[in-house]
Amino acid sequence: MKEITPKEVESLLKKENIHVIDVRETEEVKAGKIPDAVNIPLGLLEFRMHELDKAKEYIMVCRSGGRSYKASQLLENHGFKVFNMAGGMLEWDGPTE
Numbered sequence: 480m481k482e483i484t485p486k487e488v489e490s491l492l493k494k495e496n497i498h499v500i501d502v503r504e505t506e507e508v509k510a511g512k513i514p515d516a517v518n519i520p521l522g523l524l525e526f527r528m529h530e531l532d533k534a535k536e537y538i539m540v541c542r543s544g545g546r547s548y549k550a551s552q553l554l555e556n557h558g559f560k561v562f563n564m565a566g567g568m569l570e571w572d573g574p575t576e
Contacts, residue, residue, distance in 0.1 A: 483562040489573035511575030
């Protein structure tokens with residue numbers, strides 16, 4: 480599985496349209512998320528992966544990197560191209576919404 484740093488994600492966010500999936504619980508996301516990130520809590524990801532496009536690359540995000548790691552493994556095992564954002568939102572210094 481590929482990993483990406485929060486700084487790399489922030490840099491990509493400024494340059495191109497990226498696809499970020501935040502796997503934290505809805506209550507956690509209310510405190511702030513990466514702009515345009517889609518919230519799909521980890522427990523629902525298996526049931527909502529049909530909403531995702533295998534032709535796109537996804538960056539998985541959570542609070543500290545553990546849940547997004549599990550989410551990345553799940554999606555990768557189903558043929559998706561994913562990156563896990565190491566350190567999660569605890570390491571994110573970029574903009575939030």
